[in-house]
Amino acid sequence: MTVTVNFAGQQLPAIGQGTWRMGDGHYTAEQEVDGLRRGLDLGLTLIDSAEMYGHGRSESIVGRAVKGRRDDAFIVSKALPSNATKKGLKEACERSLSYLGIDCLDLYLLHWPGSTPLSETLEGFEQLIDAGKIKRWGVSNFDTSATNALARTSGSSDCTTNQVLYNLGSRGIEFDLRPRLRELEIPLMAYCPVAQGGSASRHLVNHPIVQEIAAQHNASPTQLLLAWAIRPFNGERDLIAIPKAVTPAHIEENAKALEITLSAEQLAKLDEAFPPPAGPEPLDIV
Numbered sequence: 001m002t003v004t005v006n007f008a009g010q011q012l013p014a015i016g017q018g019t020w021r022m023g024d025g026h027y028t029a030e031q032e033v034d035g036l037r038r039g040l041d042l043g044l045t046l047i048d049s050a051e052m053y054g055h056g057r058s059e060s061i062v063g064r065a066v067k068g069r070r071d072d073a074f075i076v077s078k079a080l081p082s083n084a085t086k087k088g089l090k091e092a093c094e095r096s097l098s099y100l101g102i103d104c105l106d107l108y109l110l111h112w113p114g115s116t117p118l119s120e121t122l123e124g125f126e127q128l129i130d131a132g133k134i135k136r137w138g139v140s141n142f143d144t145s146a147t148n149a150l151a152r153t154s155g156s157s158d159c160t161t162n163q164v165l166y167n168l169g170s171r172g173i174e175f176d177l178r179p180r181l182r183e184l185e186i187p188l189m190a191y192c193p194v195a196q197g198g199s200a201s202r203h204l205v206n207h208p209i210v211q212e213i214a215a216q217h218n219a220s221p222t223q224l225l226l227a228w229a230i231r232p233f234n235g236e237r238d239l240i241a242i243p244k245a246v247t248p249a250h251i252e253e254n255a256k257a258l259e260i261t262l263s264a265e266q267l268a269k270l271d272e273a274f275p276p277p278a279g280p281e282p283l284d285i286v
């Protein structure tokens with residue numbers, strides 16, 4: 001059974017697709033486009049991009065992937081804080097839509113907090129909704145204090161998500177940010193859910209407990225990381241993880257991770273190996 005999350009008023013699969021570094025030459029554009037399309041075929045519906053990623057090159061790859069199948073995808077992009085004024089947001093959004101080759105974003109995020117007053121940025125988002133250029137807005141890299149400032153801003157109840165770094169090796173948000181977002185009924189998007197893969201994730205995927213529990217599910221350690229990220233938190237699922245993958249085997253694995261449910265005993269063992277935070281921690285970022 002595929003794990004879904006109530007996100008922005010609809011049920012979306014709890015694993016989507018990241019696109020950072022796409023268009024940068026690590027793979028051919030064809031491989032990246034094919035990968036995203038394969039991900040969509042397998043139900044990885046949400047695709048996350050940003051104007052910052054290759055100055056539009058990632059958005060162009062996404063545009064090619066969704067050409068002819070716009071309705072299969074839930075497309076997210078992000079504006080730089082330097083473009084968070086009303087005028088800046090409008091121009092940045094129009095550029096993103098043009099790279100993506102679409103009329104309207106499903107979700108538009110402020111990439112991280114900046115110096116433009118939030119009230120102006122929120123007005124800018126509302127104007128984009130009124131103009132039919134975005135369906136919803138949200139934020140990214142907002143720590144608890146920035147989230148509280150957002151909550152005090154008029155119109156903030158329409159915030160759809162906060163996209164932050166989260167994986168088994170980086171659990172700081174569980175102490176205060178996750179509970180605060182739960183109170184505000186704002187679901188999370190987890191970036192770097194597989195700790196950026198390769199050697200960067202070695203401390204997690206080589207851990208004997210991770211390997212033991214993965215084997216119990218006939219899964220890879222990376223699939224275990226994804227199943228862990230999307231597990232219910234305090235009894236409820238409210239998170240979409242957005243691993244980036246181009247390798248066909250990685251995409252297949254990530255989609256299959258939607259079917260893994262970890263038992264209470266397995267989760268407790270992972271808590272022992274990677275303890276939840278005992279106090280407030282600064283928000284991790286990349």
Ligand code: NDP
Nearest residue numbers: 018019020191192193194195196197222243244245246247
């Ligand atoms: P991830 O944790 O998603 O790791 C990506 C790496 O993991 C790639 O090298 C990929 O390999 C590899 N990988 C993916 N699936 C598997 C698998 N099943 N087995 C083994 N390796 C795997 O890191 P990202 O930094 O890309 O984060 C995910 C997304 O989050 C970004 O792409 C971006 O969309 C978003 N993001 C947002 C940020 C923000 O500030 N809001 C900051 C950073 C990321 P390969 O591609 O070779 O298949």
